[in-house]
Amino acid sequence: MWFHANNALVEIQQHYAILIVLLSILTSCIASYTAVSLSQRLGKNSLINPTAWLIMASIAMGLGIWAMHFIGMTALQLPITIHHNYPLTIASMIPAFIASFLAFYVANQPRTNTRMLLMGGFFMGLGIIAMHYLGMAAITPTHPVIMQYTLWLVILSVIAAGGISILAIFILHNVAKKTFI
Numbered sequence: 001m002w003f004h005a006n007n008a009l010v011e012i013q014q015h016y017a018i019l020i021v022l023l024s025i026l027t028s029c030i031a032s033y034t035a036v037s038l039s040q041r042l043g044k045n046s047l048i049n050p051t052a053w054l055i056m057a058s059i060a061m062g063l064g065i066w067a068m069h070f071i072g073m074t075a076l077q078l079p080i081t082i083h084h085n086y087p088l089t090i091a092s093m094i095p096a097f098i099a100s101f102l103a104f105y106v107a108n109q110p111r112t113n114t115r116m117l118l119m120g121g122f123f124m125g126l127g128i129i130a131m132h133y134l135g136m137a138a139i140t141p142t143h144p145v146i147m148q149y150t151l152w153l154v155i156l157s158v159i160a161a162g163g164i165s166i167l168a169i170f171i172l173h174n175v176a177k178k179t180f181i
Contacts, residue, residue: 012078012145020075024068031064035100036172042108057104062097065128069135081142092134099127103165107172117173121166128161 038057042050070089106112106120136147 012080015077016075017077021072024071024075027071028064028068031060031067035061035064039104039108039172054101054104054108058097058101061100061104062093065096065100066093066131069132073135080145083140083142085138085140088134088138092131092138095127095130095134099124103169103172107169112173117169118166121169122162124165124169125158125162128165129158132157
């Protein structure tokens with residue numbers, strides 16, 4: 001939530017532009033499909049090194065995660081002007097890339113156990129959370145305002161990111177040997 005810095009009791013009204021939110025979801029779906037398609041090439045005989053497929057899948061997924069967040073945040077309508085600290089905004093991509101790399105690496109191992117998949121999902125969730133909060137830290141309002149987080153919502157977001165990431169890793173691991181295109 002956003003509050004006026006001069007009076008922390010006055011909440012700044014906000015809403016989201018639904019079409020931009022839908023665009024962010026569509027972007028994420030396209031990036032996820034691309035990333036999974038690329039990761040399925042890991043076990044196939046090709047002229048391209050398997051590590052290159054892993055890196056390309058990680059970049060596609062990392063960019064998709066980051067783009068969904070960035071586009072989704074542009075849907076936030078505030079009565080104040082905000083800018084972005086571009087070096088920090090760009091740096092917020094790094095956790096998404098690293099998390100995606102770890103997730104695809106773990107999910108595509110031929111001898112992966114449940115513990116490894118849980119760890120892969122856990123690190124993917126951490127990467128998403130790190131990307132989100134770095135991206136939020138990159139927002140610089142032009143007016144004196146305070147951005148305040150609600151503890152239970154932060155905890156819920158961490159649990160959701162981790163849980164969904166773990167589920168995604170298990171699904172990805174189970175379909176790693178199948179091709180859908």
